[in-house]
Amino acid sequence: MRYLPLTPEDRASMLATIGAKSADDFYTDVPKAARLKAKIAGLPDHQGELAVERHMTKLAAKNRSASSGPFFVGAGAYKHHVPATVDMIIQRSEFLTTYTPYQPEIAQGTLQTLFEFQTQVAALTAMDVANASMYDGSTSCAEAAVMAARVTKRKKVILSGGLHPHYAAATRLLCEAQGLTVVQLLVAIDGEGELAKSVDGETACVIGQSPNVFGTVTDLSGVAKSAHDKGALLVSVFTEAVSLGLVTPPGEMGADIAAGEGQSIGNGLNFGGPYVGLFACKEKLVRQMPGRLCGETVDADGNRGFVLTLSTREQHIRRDKATSNICTNSGLCALAFTSHMTLLGGKGLKQLAELNHEAACELADTLGALKGVEVLTPRFFNEFAIRTPVDAEAVLAMLDEAGVVGGVRASRLFPGDHMGDVILVAATECTTTEDIAAYAAALKEII
Amino acid sequence: MGMNTQGRPTAPASASGATLETVSGSRGLLQREDLLFEIGTPETTGVDLPKPKGTKSRLGGVKRKVDTGLAGLSEPQAVRHYMRLSQKNYAIDLGLFPLGSCTMKHNPRLNEKMARLSGFADIHPLQPQATVQGALELINELATWLKTLTGMPSVAMSPKAGAHGELCGMLAIRQALIARGEGETRKRVLVPESAHGTNPATAVQCGFIVDEIKADKRGRVDMEDLKSKLARTDDIAGIMLTNPNTCGLFETDIKNIADLIHKAGGYFYCDGANFNAIVGRVRPGDLGVDAMHINLHKTFSTPHGGGGPGSGPTVFSEALAPYAPVPFVTKDEDGLYRLVEHVDGEASESFGRMVAFHGQMGMFVRALTYMLSHGADGLKQVAEDAVLNANYVQARLKHVMTPAFDGFCMHEALFSDAFTADGIETIDIAKALIDEGYHPMTMYFPLVVHGAMLIEPTETESKAELDRFCDALESIARRAAQGDETLKGAPYLAPAKRLDETRAARKPVLKWTAPEPERVAAE
Numbered sequence: 001m002r003y004l005p006l007t008p009e010d011r012a013s014m015l016a017t018i019g020a021k022s023a024d025d026f027y028t029d030v031p032k033a034a035r036l037k038a039k040i041a042g043l044p045d046h047q048g049e050l051a052v053e054r055h056m057t058k059l060a061a062k063n064r065s066a067s068s069g070p071f072f073v074g075a076g077a078y079k080h081h082v083p084a085t086v087d088m089i090i091q092r093s094e095f096l097t098t099y100t101p102y103q104p105e106i107a108q109g110t111l112q113t114l115f116e117f118q119t120q121v122a123a124l125t126a127m128d129v130a131n132a133s134m135y136d137g138s139t140s141c142a143e144a145a146v147m148a149a150r151v152t153k154r155k156k157v158i159l160s161g162g163l164h165p166h167y168a169a170a171t172r173l174l175c176e177a178q179g180l181t182v183v184q185l186l187v188a189i190d191g192e193g194e195l196a197k198s199v200d201g202e203t204a205c206v207i208g209q210s211p212n213v214f215g216t217v218t219d220l221s222g223v224a225k226s227a228h229d230k231g232a233l234l235v236s237v238f239t240e241a242v243s244l245g246l247v248t249p250p251g252e253m254g255a256d257i258a259a260g261e262g263q264s265i266g267n268g269l270n271f272g273g274p275y276v277g278l279f280a281c282k283e284k285l286v287r288q289m290p291g292r293l294c295g296e297t298v299d300a301d302g303n304r305g306f307v308l309t310l311s312t313r314e315q316h317i318r319r320d321k322a323t324s325n326i327c328t329n330s331g332l333c334a335l336a337f338t339s340h341m342t343l344l345g346g347k348g349l350k351q352l353a354e355l356n357h358e359a360a361c362e363l364a365d366t367l368g369a370l371k372g373v374e375v376l377t378p379r380f381f382n383e384f385a386i387r388t389p390v391d392a393e394a395v396l397a398m399l400d401e402a403g404v405v406g407g408v409r410a411s412r413l414f415p416g417d418h419m420g421d422v423i424l425v426a427a428t429e430c431t432t433t434e435d436i437a438a439y440a441a442a443l444k445e446i447i
Numbered sequence: 448m449g450m451n452t453q454g455r456p457t458a459p460a461s462a463s464g465a466t467l468e469t470v471s472g473s474r475g476l477l478q479r480e481d482l483l484f485e486i487g488t489p490e491t492t493g494v495d496l497p498k499p500k501g502t503k504s505r506l507g508g509v510k511r512k513v514d515t516g517l518a519g520l521s522e523p524q525a526v527r528h529y530m531r532l533s534q535k536n537y538a539i540d541l542g543l544f545p546l547g548s549c550t551m552k553h554n555p556r557l558n559e560k561m562a563r564l565s566g567f568a569d570i571h572p573l574q575p576q577a578t579v580q581g582a583l584e585l586i587n588e589l590a591t592w593l594k595t596l597t598g599m600p601s602v603a604m605s606p607k608a609g610a611h612g613e614l615c616g617m618l619a620i621r622q623a624l625i626a627r628g629e630g631e632t633r634k635r636v637l638v639p640e641s642a643h644g645t646n647p648a649t650a651v652q653c654g655f656i657v658d659e660i661k662a663d664k665r666g667r668v669d670m671e672d673l674k675s676k677l678a679r680t681d682d683i684a685g686i687m688l689t690n691p692n693t694c695g696l697f698e699t700d701i702k703n704i705a706d707l708i709h710k711a712g713g714y715f716y717c718d719g720a721n722f723n724a725i726v727g728r729v730r731p732g733d734l735g736v737d738a739m740h741i742n743l744h745k746t747f748s749t750p751h752g753g754g755g756p757g758s759g760p761t762v763f764s765e766a767l768a769p770y771a772p773v774p775f776v777t778k779d780e781d782g783l784y785r786l787v788e789h790v791d792g793e794a795s796e797s798f799g800r801m802v803a804f805h806g807q808m809g810m811f812v813r814a815l816t817y818m819l820s821h822g823a824d825g826l827k828q829v830a831e832d833a834v835l836n837a838n839y840v841q842a843r844l845k846h847v848m849t850p851a852f853d854g855f856c857m858h859e860a861l862f863s864d865a866f867t868a869d870g871i872e873t874i875d876i877a878k879a880l881i882d883e884g885y886h887p888m889t890m891y892f893p894l895v896v897h898g899a900m901l902i903e904p905t906e907t908e909s910k911a912e913l914d915r916f917c918d919a920l921e922s923i924a925r926r927a928a929q930g931d932e933t934l935k936g937a938p939y940l941a942p943a944k945r946l947d948e949t950r951a952a953r954k955p956v957l958k959w960t961a962p963e964p965e966r967v968a969a970e
Contacts, residue, residue: 001828003552003829003906004828004906005907006835006909010909013910014836014839018838018841018842020855026834026838026857029698030728031733033733034702034734036727036728039823040596042823043823045822045823045824046820046821046824053557053560056561056816056819058581059581060561062566062580062581062582063579063580063582064578064579066570067569068565071571073574076803076804077571079571083493083494083522085522085525088526090752091559092530092533093539093540093541094534094541095752097539097540097554097750097751098538098539098544098752099753103537103881105881105938106535107535108942109533110754112482112535113753115482115958116482118957118958119958119959122958126513130958132754135607135755146652166804170802177654178654217509244515246510246511247506252512268569269569269571270809271804273807273808273809273810286957292754293955294957297956299943300944300946303943303944305943306946309952309957310952314644317644318644319644319657324648325648326610327608327643327645328757330754330756331754332750332752332753332756333752333756342483342487342525342528343493343494343520344492344494344519345487345493345518346519347490347492348494357504357505358502364505379505379506397577400577405575408573415791429496
């Protein structure tokens, strides 16, 4: 067993030092009936690397990877190119195999990258401060809602009709468990439009998304004004972080809290996780934030250094009075994000965003030119919804046969919302003109 | 002095430069590294992207007004930036990392290799299910391992970390109570005062009220206190109990506790953070547990990554299984795997969805790789060696430090600061360990032991490593007992000296801001 260094001789001599006869002596506090005599039945015994690798490779081979052909799936996770350097950095043992930086004297590497990450997220979202990451975008969104309720001491949360339904579900769950009322506006492609009208004097926050789940980009400045006039907060959500290189960011629209998904920068698709939740807010709200914060200070010699700070908000200090129960976050995914962002720089990010937008424009023009296909999203960044004359599930299955992964059927996300003929499609810098041509050719055959 | 044929000295001369200041700010292999914003510029980039064509925008004017202004680095600069920073970190790959409650064991590299197979790393959570059958099969296989190892009939795979798993368990309890029509009346959750902070925080996040129970002199739940808290039962939602507990001890009365809670109409949530001590030897399902999260990033070796990502699958008893969250994987009669994604049909009693998509797939691949490597036989040995190593540390140090409780421990050894001289504190001992080349133990936790030092060596340490560690800690303990004031300044040999946390919290600086003159110039 290659991960266990103790030899039988070691074990015997250690037991002698301890004064125990066998390992069984350590388990005498376990109720007798629950002490297992033999190893647990029904599971295989240990195996060498080669055998394990064979098994896993076989499972992996049953999946079609996004890079293996034309691929247009988005709706909350995006196929982007990740520079080789990023993966090398996150595989460094010093980052990969260390713990949360509770001992700052020997964790300045992690802490400085977190400080840089927070700076980047704050700039990207145009907000005052950002935390050191959340699990993902959906849990960021849920935490933003309950934070807004704490800040305003109100109990009503309003969700736009364009909010990603998984985000809406996670938010509703947490809010309702805490006794808050959640109002979900009607699902709509231009769903942010109704938000401004829905705010009242009992509203803690309105949650809008731009680009929203249908790809629609919306300036939420008017929503922010309506919310603020009534003493409510605006939570501005995004699932595509690359969009912020080009699209109006939460801070420029007057958002009080920005919550989003950072997967697009530095992180692979990974079938949905691990990802990295981004969370930023106005400075005056910082003491109500969930999650870890890294701050600058000095050491005993007066040298600049970094520590986890404002921890009196957190569960390990405040226990039942904490702002959130989060402990482990997405540290290594945040490192992937920050190192990719560092390679891009502000200029590179903007250029990447432009390339994404142009690929989506080309895709929309090409698909929209097909007879019977309608592009539904009025303003978009790198994804949009289309309506086809045939049932979306059938269309996607036939596209699949032609080797094209054509998008997400809207009915998978919105069952019962009469979206059987709507497909959400995305393009990124990975999308080529050939990919787009293949999509159009296959779709033309189908409809 | 020895000389080689070119006249170069080949033996060291005697000279003292212990306090040498350097011009560069680097010190030998330890390179100085400024913030990336002080090194790079917004015009610099480390990626080569094609030039945009200038297509007409479809953003409808929803355009960013002010650029991020974020500095970039060229690739060589970026690589050096992160390499230099990495050298300021301690890591399990470097040495023993005895953080109690955190299970810092070896992270096998095979796990990393498997997680990077394109069939796992490069698949989208919403691509057609027919194209991800291998991924769904893997989730199902891992679920089977977790259910078998815990003796529980059901598992929710989507929770993102341990605390998220706690949330999952407590939301299931909430839903079960609602289904019984007692959602509004049963709000009280019992939590031992020794519990991880996440337990009371989670209970409150789910709308429950926390009622603390005391520990007894043996470091276990005080049964008298528990019984008094159960004098009234109609408001009891359940109990959150860590087992083995945070004192590194098995709760001897666990069956009794489970029975009392069930009789009171409540549910038993077990915090599975310490599962490494019992994996393969004890099944929580045999102890009356209704829900328990499993930290794949502790027991099943997925790396901690400097604070995450984790993964917290949560197992359920028959009583709570119907309320488990969506999504989950099921296998149809035709042999195809299918995701149940909505609260409907076979998931009609589910409490809902906690998170976007299906959980931490990258961690699932690593954990299953680890389980297959160890097998049922190996995992049993894991628990035994973890417990043996902790007891060995306790046995070697109990003459110089003060064990918090009598008897054998489980996977971690707990000491109080009773042995230290006046003025020397737990933190001084912890920081002195850094000078000896070790990460400190968990300090000041659990709260029920004064100046607690919680040492969890894990099973992946050799006897020689443990001996070296014990020799170092023993020597520090003796100095602490003698009141050696030099301990107060430790660490002396780390990349940074003790940091001023008070200053950081008083006037928080949470991001880099350009120095004034640059800002003026930019405007």
